[in-house]
Amino acid sequence: MNFWQDAWNVHNRNELSSFLAAASRDFAENPEAWENSDIASFLEAMGAWVQDCDGVFVRNGEPLPSADAWATVAKAVAAARVYE
Structure with missing residues (x-):
């Protein structure tokens, strides 16, 4: 997942919901990649x-x-x- 690029491609509620779900999965799978x-x-x-x-x-x-x-x-x- 390329968070920065994916964030700029969010244009509606459904896309935001999908982005947040993917971010949650990424955090669970790659916590070391998260500065915060x-x-x-x-x-x-x-x-x-x-x-x-x-x-x-x-x-x-x-x-x-x-x-x-x-x-x-x-x-x-x-x-x-x-x-x-």
């Missing part, structure tokens, strides 16, 4: 990337995510905390 192997460091890194990501979108010719996109990510993280 616990939830605390993963969330910290995710937050840091969100703060610094504008240049990534600009360099890739992509528009910056909308406020609604950021709110959806926040809701997904909050829901995953308790969702079974």
Whole structure:
């Protein structure tokens, strides 16, 4: 799995769900490939990337995510905390 390339190919809810399932499988099968192997460091890194990501979108010719996109990510993280 090429996470970076696969992430840029997510354009809808089903593709995101598939991407997350593949990421979960990859973590289970290749934990040594993950720099942030616990939830605390993963969330910290995710937050840091969100703060610094504008240049990534600009360099890739992509528009910056909308406020609604950021709110959806926040809701997904909050829901995953308790969702079974």
